[in-house]
Amino acid sequence: MSAYGKYVVKKFFWYFVTLIVAIALNFLLPRMIEGNPVSVIVAQMTQGMTESDTIKRVYDTFAAEFGIDQPLHVQFFIYVKNLLTGNWGTSFGLYPKPVTEILASAIPWTIGLQLPAILVGWIIGNVLGAVAAYRKGVFDKVIFPVALFVNSIPFFTLAIIMLYAFALTLKWFPMHGGYDYQMIPSLSWEFIGSVLRHHTLPFLSIVLVTIGGQAIGMREMSIYELNSDYVLYSKLLGIRDSRIARYVFRNAMLPQITGLALSIGTMVGGSLICEIVFSYPGIGTWMFTAIRQLDYPLISGCTLLIALAVLLANFTIDLIYGWIDPRIKAAQMEDQ
């Protein structure tokens, strides 16, 4: 097998183990609630419901879903089997809507918001960080503290400030939602325009904070690379500065890719809360609603989905990284 193939298999194995741990945590942690989870849940959700028939029906549904009378490990297998067959439970808040249906409606919004925002912020941040390290002087003196300050602003804080400034005071952008609620989703220009207008502020607040964090990391990596021996050697062999800058950029960029993998969990978390501020119809807002209504199946569906998405993103980044950094391949060769 090629060195890269081995690398992929190894990574795949580790992510598979991590996936099982994530699923197990998602299964176990909510079951640490005192008492029989289903009766607690049912008690909470049926407050106000008087028809005993309904309560019974709800109870039976959940008892069947959780396999409540079985031992824990059997419950876990039922849980995994249900997950694999697409049965992620039934929402309490929007009973009897299946959790998967709610999540499916939210996923496109969240991906459409976060994927471009994180990528754009990551790219701009890295370029700015490299420039700050390379140009030094005024550039560094301005970019660095600003980036450090922006990076210290939590995602949702910036989101709130932007909401206040651009939506409320200046009225340039709408305050809530993913599109005008008077409209019926369609493929018309008008609808797309509305989606874009609603997209702008949450997008920008994620981009800005991401830029801050990435610029700081990239600046540090670039300074480190600029001080390395190969830069001096290349200079003394007469290679022009612009080309050396390219060497440095590339080499500083590689750890930034791993950095992206490691920080993507935090970024996604921050962005989800950003959605709440703008009542953006993605996973984050649903989770907010679910927590307020103590809609446990939906909460657990959201957390599981987020964990899965972050794992998948990490795995993808690891594969790309292994492909482009020659050092990984060499390390694999040594193992053989």
Add this chain to the structure above:
Amino acid sequence: MNHSVRILLKSPKFMLGAVLLLLMIGVVMIYPLINRNDPLEMIALAYQPPDSKLLLGSDNFGRDLFLELIYGIRTSLQVGLIAGVFATAIGLVIGLASGYIGGMIDNLLTAVTNIFIVIPSFVILILISVSIDSRSSFVTAAIIGITSWPWTARAVRAQTSSLRNRDHVNIAKISGYSTPRIIMYEILPYIASYVVMAFVLQMASGILAEASISMLGLGPYNTISLGIIMNWALVFEAPVAGAWWAFIPAALSIAVITFSLYMMNTGMDEIFNPKIRS
């Protein structure tokens, strides 16, 4: 150690961060002594704009937002501190065990660390918070600490395993010193600066984590934190009411606290890792 402290005092970045932080700690310690009112007391109409009496106006319930902010900053700092202590302590123990003992234990602990680095900590944070009914701010802080140790563990492990085979450690081993003593005198002094930096970062991320989880409505009960102030502002639609004073000061406070902590960290980093000095 004194020497390091003296160098630190010369770093403008570290000093800026430290002065900001101390200033804030000073204000939140002293102000409640001057203004002895209960921050949860309703003393005005809803969403009163700031004036000479109510420095930051009132919130939805007509409470003094400036007083709430002071208590909020205090809780957030406390939560950050406790979370930082928990995360650093757990990370330190796991990192030291993994790096110093090596072998199978190292493999096992490294695998666990890597797994928990990839699984987003705020997912675990939500799952635990949802499962615990009455959360004090201490419990919230502890949960945050328990979910954010892997970074520290990884850094400590890397440092420890490179120290493990140094001559001075080997000499200590040959001299028959006990393992705790070797770790105490031959390993810890070398990683102390990393641990302090990790603690500062953990504290910052602890404050952010508390704010995030409180925004979601899973924050501590019976207390005021910066995240809770923003959660109230959001739930009671302060932005729609145009009441910027209900959320902007709290938002900026978080930004200033984390900024000062990051500044301290960057200042320390530049001193302890000369390679990244520009």
Add this chain to the structure above:
Amino acid sequence: MTLGKEQLRSRVSGREISYIPQAAMNALNPTLRIIRFIEDIMKEHRPELSRKQVWELAVERFETLNLSARVLESYPNELSGGMKQRTVIAISTILNPKVLIADEPTSALDVTSQKAVIKLLKHLLEKGYIQSLVFITHELPLLYHVTDDIMVMYAGEIVERGTAEQMIFDPIHPYTKKLMGSIIVPEEGMRGHKLAAIPGTPPNLKTVPEGCRFADRCTYAQSECRQGRIELQTFQDRSYRCIVPADTLREWYAHEDE
């Protein structure tokens, strides 16, 4: 002749004067194949060559230096330490520079590898790939075998210059004299011989003392030594930086050796 920074880069660096860095291990960009780096150098100095010509030239040069063409396609971390060292030497000399500055190329190497590096450098000189070599080192015995001329520096200044023969067997400057005293010749009676260290430490280069920089550690220092600037003196075909005439110094040395 003065050159601008850009002219210096394009006309001199790598082309007229080339360089072998101290730590050859880290001198190569870890994410660039060797041949890509050579292509980049060629783009600066021989832009008329096509990629194919560069490849042929590199293969030829590498093969005369006993490096296989496969090295060209490798990344630096796929090469062993000794291979990296030789690769760096090959890259530094690929443009046949007039002067090659080797900055401690043998430090941190074991004796066998040292020998290989010296052989390689001599080979380059014999083949005419480089015309002259500046060999910076602390290892004095090595110098005698490598160089024609030796220049001794102290605290950032040249203190003496002459042929290798003269410098080792007939040093003039007090510092050179002491320095050469540190050479251990494995011969009878050496065991009982005590090596003399020079007392004191070199001056802090941020605040160099006035006058002779070596004065503080020199056994022959006089009050005039600490005034003004001490210029390089010429004596026959060599030069040295000391206010005492060469003959006087020699007399003192002869007297001391008795």
